[in-house]
Amino acid sequence: MNQPFATQDAQLRARAGRVIPGGLWGHQNAARLPAGYPQYFSHGQGCRIWDVDGREYIDFMGGWGPVVLGWHDPEVDAAAAKQAALGDCLNGPSERLVELAELVVDTIPHADWAMFSKNGTDASTQCVMIARSGTGRRKILVGTGAYHGAAPWCTPWPGGTTAEDRAHQIFFEWNNIESLERAVTEAGDDLAAILLSAFKYDLGKDHVMPTVEFARACRAAADRTGAALIVDDVRAGFRIDIGGTWEAVGVQPDLSAWSKAIANGHALGAVTGNDRFREGATKVFTTGSFWTAGVAMAAAIATIGKLKRDDGVGHMKAMGERFRAGLDAQAKAHGLPIRQSGPAQMPVVLFDDDADRRIGNAFCLEALQRGVYLHPTHTMFLSVAHTPADIDAALDRTDAAMAAVKKAVA
Numbered sequence: 001m002n003q004p005f006a007t008q009d010a011q012l013r014a015r016a017g018r019v020i021p022g023g024l025w026g027h028q029n030a031a032r033l034p035a036g037y038p039q040y041f042s043h044g045q046g047c048r049i050w051d052v053d054g055r056e057y058i059d060f061m062g063g064w065g066p067v068v069l070g071w072h073d074p075e076v077d078a079a080a081a082k083q084a085a086l087g088d089c090l091n092g093p094s095e096r097l098v099e100l101a102e103l104v105v106d107t108i109p110h111a112d113w114a115m116f117s118k119n120g121t122d123a124s125t126q127c128v129m130i131a132r133s134g135t136g137r138r139k140i141l142v143g144t145g146a147y148h149g150a151a152p153w154c155t156p157w158p159g160g161t162t163a164e165d166r167a168h169q170i171f172f173e174w175n176n177i178e179s180l181e182r183a184v185t186e187a188g189d190d191l192a193a194i195l196l197s198a199f200k201y202d203l204g205k206d207h208v209m210p211t212v213e214f215a216r217a218c219r220a221a222a223d224r225t226g227a228a229l230i231v232d233d234v235r236a237g238f239r240i241d242i243g244g245t246w247e248a249v250g251v252q253p254d255l256s257a258w259s260k261a262i263a264n265g266h267a268l269g270a271v272t273g274n275d276r277f278r279e280g281a282t283k284v285f286t287t288g289s290f291w292t293a294g295v296a297m298a299a300a301i302a303t304i305g306k307l308k309r310d311d312g313v314g315h316m317k318a319m320g321e322r323f324r325a326g327l328d329a330q331a332k333a334h335g336l337p338i339r340q341s342g343p344a345q346m347p348v349v350l351f352d353d354d355a356d357r358r359i360g361n362a363f364c365l366e367a368l369q370r371g372v373y374l375h376p377t378h379t380m381f382l383s384v385a386h387t388p389a390d391i392d393a394a395l396d397r398t399d400a401a402m403a404a405v406k407k408a409v410a
């Protein structure tokens, strides 16, 4: 048979190009992937993934966030299979809904209640609606450059949206109290919510945690004005602190959005809130065909339970610190200065003097070719499945990758 394409990946891209607009939507579109990266994968196990051409990688992206315990965690797989055998989409929720809501309320200090959906965008959108419903006001303060999902009100690319979709949004700068207060003043008596990402993780930029002073200023501004403080914990939730990322700065939100890691790869979004916004939440009509499906909820119960029982957060932090220390030593040894920012379990690695990303892209591609899947600009994700031996094996390969980059740069 005629075989025009060298790889399975290229074949799938060519077929997709005929039947899927642009080959793929969103952030995994080939044009948005780092050059030379595979687009299609066949399977995952623990902290390893295999692309469709059979190449194996030690992974540091976790499916872009959802995979927190590793692929095919036996406890999550068993819980999901058990619920699947009973039924997933029934005519109403299963018992898992109430069990999960109880577990979430018990786990997350600010939460008096929980609601579930399918995606982070569902959850962040619901938070905004509940804040408006609960306050009867319109203005939402949003951090510049923050990602809250891909609905018309928040997608970072304006195609297909109108300016009106973003009406009533006022922007402020991260960790800048003056900028926040200016936005609060501009909103006047129409302020419904201050919406923050758990920490600042803009693509291609150093990641920055909130300062205690800034987090407290956000809380104080919300209290003073009667607005909701919303923390979008979709990306960082269940990785930094089991009770929510802002536990680290001692500030509790009124509403929080969750998704990615909540069910170890099963589709689930969640909103948690306190009693001040309980009535506002009851007044928002929000639903979806799959929002009460039981399998993802069973998976979430198993995922959160295991993270709590085994101190998954502590393990990911230790593995992230081991990886970070190794990369730092290699960068020094090879004379390629890097900046590592973000919490160790959600790192981003950027090279100095690399505005065009030539060095960062080359390093990640060299690592990829040696079987380590990194990302040059996006938040990466450690998982509970990483062992010290996995980290050390990855570091052996990144050392060789740095040597190759150093040679190419010289």
Ligand SMILES: *Cc1c(COP(=O)(O)O)cnc(C)c1O
Pocket (backbone or CB within 6 Å): 118, 119, 120, 121, 122, 124, 147, 148, 149, 150, 197, 232, 233, 234, 235, 259, 260
């Ligand atoms: C991924 C993400 C979202 C959107 O979640 P989806 O599940 O992709 O809809 C929202 N906020 C943050 C901070 C995210 O990282």
